Amino acid sequence: MSTSRRTFIAAAATVAVSKAVPNTGASTVVTTYPMLVHHVFFWLKNPESKEDLARLLAGLRTLTKIETVRGAHFGVPASTEKREVVDNSYSASEILFFDDAAGQKVYQDHVIHKKFVADCSHLWERVIVYDAVSA
Amino acid sequence: MSTSRRTFIAAAATVAVSKAVPNTGASTVVTTYPMLVHHVFFWLKNPESKEDLARLLAGLRTLTKIETVRGAHFGVPASTEKREVVDNSYSASEILFFDDAAGQKVYQDHVIHKKFVADCSHLWERVIVYDAVSA
Numbered sequence: 001m002s003t004s005r006r007t008f009i010a011a012a013a014t015v016a017v018s019k020a021v022p023n024t025g026a027s028t029v030v031t032t033y034p035m036l037v038h039h040v041f042f043w044l045k046n047p048e049s050k051e052d053l054a055r056l057l058a059g060l061r062t063l064t065k066i067e068t069v070r071g072a073h074f075g076v077p078a079s080t081e082k083r084e085v086v087d088n089s090y091s092a093s094e095i096l097f098f099d100d101a102a103g104q105k106v107y108q109d110h111v112i113h114k115k116f117v118a119d120c121s122h123l124w125e126r127v128i129v130y131d132a133v134s135a
Numbered sequence: 136m137s138t139s140r141r142t143f144i145a146a147a148a149t150v151a152v153s154k155a156v157p158n159t160g161a162s163t164v165v166t167t168y169p170m171l172v173h174h175v176f177f178w179l180k181n182p183e184s185k186e187d188l189a190r191l192l193a194g195l196r197t198l199t200k201i202e203t204v205r206g207a208h209f210g211v212p213a214s215t216e217k218r219e220v221v222d223n224s225y226s227a228s229e230i231l232f233f234d235d236a237a238g239q240k241v242y243q244d245h246v247i248h249k250k251f252v253a254d255c256s257h258l259w260e261r262v263i264v265y266d267a268v269s270a
Contacts, residue, residue, distance in 0.1 A: 036213055037230065039174060041265060057270055075267030078171055080236050080243075086264040093267040095172065095230070101215050108215075129221040130176060132210030132228040135192055 034070040034097040035134045036104055043126040044091040052123050056092050059120040066110045068103035069096050091124070104131065169205040169232040170269045171239055178261040179226040187258050191227050194255040201245045203238035204231050226259070239266065 046052050057074055064072045073095040077088040098104040107113055181187050192209055199207045208230040212223040233239045242248055 036215075037208055037210055037228070038215075039228070039230075053270075073172055073267070074270055075172055076270040078236055078239070078266040078268040080171075080173075080239055080266040083264070085262050086266060088266065090265065092270065093172070093174070093265060095174075101213055104213070104215055127220050129218070130225065130228060131213040131215040131221060131223065132208075133213040135188075135209055135211040135227065 034099050036098040036100055037132045038094070038096040038098065038104055038107075039130040039132065040094040040096075041090040041128045042092045042094070042124045043089065044123055045125045046123075047091050053091060056120055056123050059116045060092065060094050062112055062116055063094075063096065063107070066107045066112050068098055068106040070099060070103070071095075071097035101133070169234050171233040171235055172267045173229070173231040173233065173239055173242075174265040174267065175229040175231075176225040176263045177227045177229070177259045178224065179258055180260045181258075182226050188226060191255055191258050194251045195227065195229050197247055197251055198229075198231065198242070201242045201247050203233055203241040205234060205238070206230075206232035236268075 042056060044052050044056065053076070060074045061072075063069060073093075075093040075095075077090060077093075080086065082088070096104075096107065098107065177191060179187050179191065188211070195209045198204060208228075210228040210230075212225060212228075215221065217223070231239075231242065233242065
């Protein structure tokens, strides 16, 4: 972990939770995030295709260039404990943070987002979006 | 926004994306997050009950005391554009970041998490968990 750990200055809004990081050289951790979270889960048409997954993930990474995107996490199902409530059937996950709904709207209408949809939407058979605002 | 904006030192792993923040005094933004994301969506039995939502959110906030939790965002459905792929039927959303699956396991087995489930699980009728690892 230590080699992939970075320390940097961060600025964001709301939901402040700060704590010490045990067992690392770092003294604090990112726990303050922007207001609006755009969660997206994708199910590929060809879930066994590593190429299709790579293309989807490459497409997702282009979205971070959109100026209102304040943070991003792209993932695949984790090998956590299997439980009835855990859905690990999806192919890829996307989290984008925005300051507010206006920022999310800029993203939604942005040419980079439209290009991502045009280039990659044939890869997935199902998508679920959950937009959440800090509470 | 400016009054709720904070600048702080942050340390986290992977998915580094850094950019300027336009129209604010801040020079950079949080865009680096830990490896493992635990997404949870809750549907309350009484979705109209503000009291039940407040109890659930209060319970969720206790989870940030668990030592392996590296970040948290708790939300409710945002009033973003209504589209077919958007599920805004849930009552509350939870994001917890962990360094790895071991950190998530500590959380899962933690007394604070068990107390949250014991105190709050009667409030919800449905829960979906998506655990994702950085890709």
